[in-house]
Amino acid sequence: MDFFAFVKPKNELESAPDAKQNVPFIPEEMWVKCPRCNTLLLTTDMEENLNVCTHCGHHFRMNVKQRIALFADADTFVERDGGMTSINILDFPGYDQKLEKARRSGTESVICGECLIGGVRTVLCVMDAGFMMGSMGTVTGEKITRAFEFATEKRLPVVVCSVSGGARMQEGILSLMQMAKTSGAVKRHSDAGLLYITVLTDPTTGGVTASFAMEGDIILAEPNTLVAFAGPRVIEQTMRQKLPRDFQTSEFVMQKGFIDAVVSRDKLKDIVARLLKIHGYKEAAQ
């Protein structure tokens, strides 16, 4: 679900008669409506503004490419384990078709690699909401685990950008086991005295929240990001409890003591780069 999911098939400007007369032909996908302030935004303006609404500051989701470009210095990202693909280990009905569909937009729910951030050599893992809603499958967990193992071996810091609907149900217990495996790899990296920064983006829920997303030395989040173990729908349905306003937003979770800082997207890279340097990581020689 990248931001094109919000594009309406017919935009309001187009349907207005005088707009049609005065404005040269504009393809529909050029406009997107902000779900928070209802302003119609030109996609090129918005992309230039890091997918943030130029009117109210609403943070639209970013796709993996945009997210990597946000953090990595230009042309420095080198992917690792990019060829690893999910298979239907449990022979779960309908999973093959779901994977096939998901592969039209991406390769897996996380992309891992190495890059420079503000000149500092860093392992970067970016989850992809476009691939089965960033759900945690065996390959997701394996790629993240290998990324941490590589970082531990090379004594590199790790930055993980999380977005996830939770478990990959079609992989049953193997999905659950990824929480233990990734947590073990994070712990070994941590015990080696190395820095791990997590950046929580909308939505970060379920098994990802209950494992590596909440295990950073420093936990950052974008504004108005859903951060939850049990999502709001689960709580409302199973507990029949009415939820407080702004419940489980990153601002709320920070106020409860579980996030270090809520950082707007335009400041994220700078903060991450500064944190890396504060922890003694040096700029790589050119």
Added chain:
Amino acid sequence: MTAYEKVMAARDAKKLTAVDYIAHMFGDSFIELHGDRRFADDKAIVAGLAMLYDTPLTVIGIEKGRNTKERMERNFGQAQPEGYRKALRLMKQAEKFRRPVLCLVDTSGAYPGIGAEERGQGQAIAENLMEMMTLKTPVLTILIGEGGSGGALALAVSDEVWMMENAVYSVISPEGCASILWKDSSKAPEAAEALKMTAQDLFNLGVVERIIRQPKAEDAAMFESLKMLISRTLEKNLSLTPEELTNQRYQRFRKIGTAHLQT
């Protein structure tokens, strides 16, 4: 039994709960310890010290309660963050005294409530997973009923995980899976089958090391042989160095499911 019949058996209100296992195996030697030293004492987790023959043991169980009153008190075995933090506190204590840990798991899942979210349910579980992986003392987990997702895993990052023959262990309930994937919770039996959540399925997947015959309350011989089995396993792991032990635990989880991976 079909997979779903096993789910029903695992949820059966008449089956033995964690406190029954503790009473049958450790009797009067059990000393209960309360609280997470942070916020509260979560009664969904029952924990304390016991003697296994001559060996002191830390025992941590998720307790559903045996009647309506108990079930209310125990929050139906759905632990809150303070429950997982109590468990971790006692595991770290066990590590300090190099005392083995036995976890008994029986839960439909971690409590999905407002307070639990506010107090960091995800963070509490995540911390247990991390800390258990490098706990420098032997840990053994037995799933005695329901093993519900992260709420069960938070007590199951262990050297070995065993299951009662009618226990189940899954990333999601079959009802939840059916309603999310197929918009029809009545397809839970199909989901139970597809999720591969029975002891036999999980043994085949390498997720559990041992399947234990389901005990009955009066089955003293059965509890005695379970005790011997636990004792033997913990003794074996006590003989390892902390490095050997934690490496073995890491590799245990490291290899699950990876035989199927390409590259």
